[in-house]
Structures are given as structure tokens and as C-alpha cells.
Amino acid sequence: MFSLKRKxxxxxxxxxxxxLVMLCICFITLYPIWYVLINAFxxxxxxMLGGIYWxxxxxxxxxxxxxxxSPGIMTAMGITVAKTVLGVLVxxxxxxxxxxxxxxxxxxxxxxxxxxxxxxxxxxxxxxxTFLLNRDLHLLDNFLVYIIPVMFSxxxxxxFMTFFREIPEGxxxxxxxxxxxxxxxxxxxxxxxxxxxxxxxxxxxxxYQWNDYFSGIIxxxxxxxxxxxxxxxxxxxxxxxxxMMVAVQGSSVTKTVTSQSIKLATMVVTTLPIVFVYPFxxxxxxxxxxxxxxxx
Amino acid sequence: xxxxxxxxxxxxxxxxxxxxxxxLLAQRHLQTMALxxxxxxxxxxxxxxxxxxxxxxxxNIVKSIAEAPWVxxxxxxxxxxxxxxxxxxxxxxxxxxxxxxxxxPLPIIFALFLNEVRSLxxxxxxxxxxxxxxxxxxxxxxxxxxxxxxxxxxxxxxxxALNVIDKPITYLxxxxxxxxxxxxxxxxxxxxxxxxxxxxxxxxxxPEMYEAATIDGAGRFQKMWxxxxxxxxxxxxxxxxxxxxxxxxxxxxxxxxxxxSLNDSASNVIDYYIYYTGIVSNRFSYSAAVTLIKxxxxxxxxxxxxxxxxxINDTSLF
Numbered sequence: 001m002f003s004l005k006r007k008x009x010x011x012x013x014x015x016x017x018x019x020l021v022m023l024c025i026c027f028i029t030l031y032p033i034w035y036v037l038i039n040a041f042x043x044x045x046x047x048m049l050g051g052i053y054w055x056x057x058x059x060x061x062x063x064x065x066x067x068x069x070s071p072g073i074m075t076a077m078g079i080t081v082a083k084t085v086l087g088v089l090v091x092x093x094x095x096x097x098x099x100x101x102x103x104x105x106x107x108x109x110x111x112x113x114x115x116x117x118x119x120x121x122x123x124x125x126x127x128x129x130t131f132l133l134n135r136d137l138h139l140l141d142n143f144l145v146y147i148i149p150v151m152f153s154x155x156x157x158x159x160f161m162t163f164f165r166e167i168p169e170g171x172x173x174x175x176x177x178x179x180x181x182x183x184x185x186x187x188x189x190x191x192x193x194x195x196x197x198x199x200x201x202x203x204x205x206x207x208y209q210w211n212d213y214f215s216g217i218i219x220x221x222x223x224x225x226x227x228x229x230x231x232x233x234x235x236x237x238x239x240x241x242x243x244m245m246v247a248v249q250g251s252s253v254t255k256t257v258t259s260q261s262i263k264l265a266t267m268v269v270t271t272l273p274i275v276f277v278y279p280f281x282x283x284x285x286x287x288x289x290x291x292x293x294x295x296x
Numbered sequence: 297x298x299x300x301x302x303x304x305x306x307x308x309x310x311x312x313x314x315x316x317x318x319x320l321l322a323q324r325h326l327q328t329m330a331l332x333x334x335x336x337x338x339x340x341x342x343x344x345x346x347x348x349x350x351x352x353x354x355x356n357i358v359k360s361i362a363e364a365p366w367v368x369x370x371x372x373x374x375x376x377x378x379x380x381x382x383x384x385x386x387x388x389x390x391x392x393x394x395x396x397x398x399x400x401p402l403p404i405i406f407a408l409f410l411n412e413v414r415s416l417x418x419x420x421x422x423x424x425x426x427x428x429x430x431x432x433x434x435x436x437x438x439x440x441x442x443x444x445x446x447x448x449x450x451x452x453x454x455x456x457a458l459n460v461i462d463k464p465i466t467y468l469x470x471x472x473x474x475x476x477x478x479x480x481x482x483x484x485x486x487x488x489x490x491x492x493x494x495x496x497x498x499x500x501x502x503p504e505m506y507e508a509a510t511i512d513g514a515g516r517f518q519k520m521w522x523x524x525x526x527x528x529x530x531x532x533x534x535x536x537x538x539x540x541x542x543x544x545x546x547x548x549x550x551x552x553x554x555x556x557s558l559n560d561s562a563s564n565v566i567d568y569y570i571y572y573t574g575i576v577s578n579r580f581s582y583s584a585a586v587t588l589i590k591x592x593x594x595x596x597x598x599x600x601x602x603x604x605x606x607x608i609n610d611t612s613l614f
Contacts, residue, residue, distance in 0.1 A: 126584070
């Protein structure tokens with residue numbers, strides 16, 4: 001909008017400096033990730049010598065072979081995929097359903113329902129009572145603990161409601177004249193036109209589900225039900241490589257892989273899916289952030 | 297549905313009762329949907345809130361919450377007598393206040409300067425890159441940091457090469473480095489993501505304001521300071537209120553990943569303390585009491601921040 005004017009020297013200097021700073025920020029953001037990536041693709045023993053900064057020195061896929069050869073990791077990956085896909089479907093459907101009902105004018109009790117929900121934004125029972133509840137509901141060591149306690153969020157409901165209220169009324173009335181009831185209007189009219197907001201909430205919840213490791217720590221003892229992030233946590237944070245070394249010994253590539261290089265490869269495998277998905281959803285989440293933020 | 301509402305308002309007396317029933321019947325599908333949500337909230341939000349009463353009881357696994365004997369404020373007294381208390385409070389407030397002081401303004405500054413980037417394509421690319429770390433889990437980030445900060449890690453290599461240090465430092469084992477690591481890595485992860493909201497607010501500022509400022513002879517910095525910043529003031533206020541009320545939340549995911557027994561004196565924050573006493577040591581009642589103390593303080597902070605913002609900026613949450 002200023003480009004019609006000729007730039008002054010000061011303006012030009014500002015632009016150069018600003019662009020340089022931005023370039024630095026991009027570098028600082030990307031380089032640590034890049035560093036992990038190239039080390040994951042480098043021979044483990046060679047990597048221990050250090051000095052790998054820009055490109056793998058001894059390129060190898062052995063680290064990834066070792067990762068995929070470990071049954072524990074694949075099970076954990078399967079659990080994570082399952083909890084993310086199922087979790088997102090259930091969360092989006094359930095939250096959108098309640099939001100649709102609450103967004104209708106004249107819903108008897110609507111104000112009370114919204115008050116009940118608003119309170120939950122500010123107060124919660126915290127870790128221990130929630131843990132005791134899930135235990136009493138027999139959700140310990142149960143896959144459903146990843147889905148049911150997070151299938152609804154009042155914050156996401158507000159985002160849905162804001163969107164649903166802007167859907168033209170004529171659309172619903174037309175369906176109603178055709179004899180549709182509220183369920184079929186919700187399923188066949190409202191949901192299909194709400195793809196932007198669905199994508200936003202799906203992304204938010206998908207990221208949560210994919211990255212969540214804490215429920216795996218407190219609710220799950222059975223290693224077959226543990227998600228990949230919990231698996232990684234046990235290796236990375238507790239810096240005990242035992243689990244990894246078991247994985248290595250179980251495979252045929254022991255010689256050139258170190259626990260460190262497998263750790264890096266596991267980190268890459270864990271992260272790649274989300275990095276691939278997010279650019280496609282990017283145009284949605286900016287909008288979603290805006291709707292969500294206005295309500296606080 | 298809406299047409300049925302109008303006569304319902306006009307009718308009075310006994311007729312009203314039957315019409316309420318009629319309306320309920322007409323919206324039975326909607327009521328089912330809404331009540332499913334309400335039932336979920338009662339179970340998963342309100343029952344845990346009720347469960348907090350165990351902080352006034354001596355709860356153990358054998359009995360139910362109702363059966364457990366009352367002990368009054370014993371657990372609260374115990375917390376005040378705990379020798380860890382000072383450390384826990386110091387770490388929680390210290391980390392959060394520095395995060396607030398540095399981590400809160402940085403995304404605003406980043407958004408202001410990113411907004412000044414002229415090439416739209418370049419701007420989009422920077423944005424895309426800046427959000428990326430938000431999508432990494434703290435577990436993966438903990439792994440990245442452990443790699444960087446290890447004694448044979450890149451940080452030590454560089455510092456050794458530059459002769460800044462003469463022997464490698466094990467950063468994650470030193471309490472004195474913990475806060476810096478926590479705060480820096482948090483900013484690294486969330487800078488771009490937090491800036492989205494400000495960029496959105498900035499994009500809503502009317503171009504005419506900038507044109508007027510240009511005619512008045514304002515430079516780039518002056519436009520940022522006198523036009524952009526005041527225009528996004530209410531967004532900043534709201535986010536600041538929320539940040540203040542969250543001061544006692546110490547980003548538990550991050551702490552849990554980066555803490556270890558060696559840096560405990562700098563990393564034991566209230567959320568970790570609640571987790572440790574409750575889940576690890578099974579002191580459910582005591583842990584719940586600490587949760588309650590935390591919630592009360594957070595509420596007070598929220599109210600204070602809200603009042604201050606109302607006075608200064610005329611912006612408030614409620």
C-alpha cells in the first residue's frame with residue numbers, strides 16, 4: 001500500500017534490516033530441526049565424533065531400519081494413529097453436535113447449558129480428581145481413556161457455535177420444508193457447509209492427540225497400549241536407553257546403530273506425519289485461531 | 297420451530313405448561329444433542345470439581361470419597377509447613393514471570409515487524425516456518441534439546457571452539473541453566489504461533505489510518521508505534537489477562553520432559569509437585585489440597601488482572 005511512493009534511504013535500510021532479522025529468525029527456527037534430521041540419516045558411530053552441521057557425512061538408512069524393526073515402536077505408532085484418527089472423529093462430531101443444538105435460538109435451557117459450559121472454562125478439578133474419576137470409570141489401561149475424556153471441549157464448542165450462527169437460515173428452512181428433522185439437518189446440511197471450522201478443530205485436536213504423552217504415562221501400564229510419544233518420552237526424558245537397546249538387539253543392524261542415532265530416527269518418524277499434514281490445513285487454522293481468540 | 301415459539305410466549309397460565317411440553321417435544325432432537333453434552337460435562341467436568349473435597353478429607357483407595365473421614369484444613373497446613381514449598385513457589389513464579397516479561401511481548405514485536413515485510417510471498421513463507429515448531433511435541437523437543445545440550449552436543453562444540461569454556465558443560469544437569477533453557481525453548485516453539493492472533497488483529501487496521509499518518513510525515517517506526525500498536529491494544533489486553541491468570545501453569549509438558557533429579561532444585565514447579573505427590577506418591581488428598589490452593593491463587597490473579605486492564609485500557613474479560 002506504500003509501494004506507489006519512491007523509497008527514501010531510511011526506508012530502504014529499514015527494509016533490508018528487517019528482512020535480515022526475519023531471515024535470522026527463520027534460520028534459528030529451522031536449523032535445530034535440520035540438525036536432528038541430518039544426524040538421524042548419518043551413521044551412528046560416525047555421528048558420535050561430532051562435526052556434522054550441514055549435511056550427513058556418512059549417509060545411511062540403517063537407523064530407520066532399526067526403528068521399524070522394533071515391534072514396540074510399530075505398536076506404539078499404531079496406537080497413536082488410532083487414537084488420533086478416532087479421537088478427532090469423535091471429538092469433532094460430538095462437540096459440533098452439542099454446538100449445533102446450543103446455537104439454535106429458543107432452545108429450552110440453552111442459557112443454563114451455556115452457563116454450565118462457561119464455568120468449565122475457568123474451573124476444573126485438576127489432576128487427582130480427574131485421575132480418580134477415570135479410574136472409577138475403569139478407563140485405566142483402556143484405549144478409550146484417549147478418546148472419551150477429551151471428546152468434548154467447551155472452548156471448541158464456542159468456535160463451532162460462532163460459525164454455525166453465520167450459516168444462512170434459508171438453508172435449514174429449505175431442508176425442513178423437505179421434511180428433514182434436526183438430526184438430518186445437522187448431518188446433511190450443517191456439517192457439509194462447515195468444513196473450514198471442522199478442519200480447524202480437527203487440526204487442533206489432531207495435534208493434541210498426536211503429541212499427547214501424558215495420558216500414556218498416568219493411565220496406561222500395558223506397553224501395547226502406549227502411544228509413540230510416551231514411548232519416546234521414556235527414552236528421551238528419562239535418558240535410559242534400555243528400551244532402545246532392546247530394540248537394537250532385536251534387529252540385525254546392531255553394529256552401525258547407536259542408541260542416540262535410533263533416538264533421533266524415532267523422533268523424525270514421530271514427527272514427520274504432522275509436518276506433512278500441516279501445510280495443507282494452514283489456511284484453515286489462521287481463521288480458526290481468530291474466531292477462538294475473540295471469545296477469549 | 298421458530299414459528300412455534302411465538303404463541304408460547306403469549307399464552308399464560310395452565311396453557312403455558314402444556315405449550316412448554318409441546319416445545320420440548322418439538323425440539324426433542326435438539327434437546328437430545330444438547331443434553332448429551334451436558335451429561336458429558338457433568339461427568340467429566342463437574343464430578344472432578346466435586347472430587348476436590350477430598351482435600352478436606354483423608355481419602356484412601358479403599359473407601360469412597362463420601363466415606364472418607366473429614367480432616368479439616370490439615371492438608372493445607374501440611375503444605376505450608378513443607379520445606380519444598382519455598383522452592384516450588386520460587387520456581388513456579390520465577391519461570392512464569394520471566395516468560396510473561398519476555399515471552400509475552402516478543403510475539404507482538406515479531407508480528408509488528410513481520411507486518412512490515414513488503415513481499416507478500418516472503419511474508420507467508422516466514423509465517424509458515426515460524427509456526428512449524430508449534431506442531432512438534434515437547435517430547436521431540438526435549439530430544440532435540442538433549443542432543444544440542446549434551447556434553448558432545450553442538451553448543452558445547454561451538455563454545456569450546458571459541459574458547460568461551462574450557463570443558464563441556466552438562467546443561468540439563470545444572471540447575472543454574474534450567475530456567476534459561478525452559479524460557480528460550482518455549483519462545484522458540486511458540487513465537488510464530490502466538491503471533492498469528494496479533495497479525496490477524498493488525499490486518500484489521502484500516503489502511504486509511506496509515507495513509508493519514510504518511511501524509512502527516514510519520515516514518516515506519518512512528519506508524520508502528522502510533523497507529524498499529526494502539527489499534528491492537530484490546531487484543532493485547534485480553535491476551536495479557538489470560539496470561540496473568542495462567543501464571544501458575546508452568547507448561548507441565550515441557551517441565552516433565554526437561555526435568556531430572558539433578559536439576560530438581562530449579563525445575564520443581566507447582567504442577568510437577570501436584571503430579572509427584574498425587575500420582576507418584578499416591579497422596580491423593582494432599583495433592584488435591586495443593587491443586588485447590590493453586591486454583592484460588594489463579595482466580596485472584598485473574599480478577600486483579602481483569603480489574604487493572606479495565607482501569608487502564610477499558611478492556612476486560614467480564
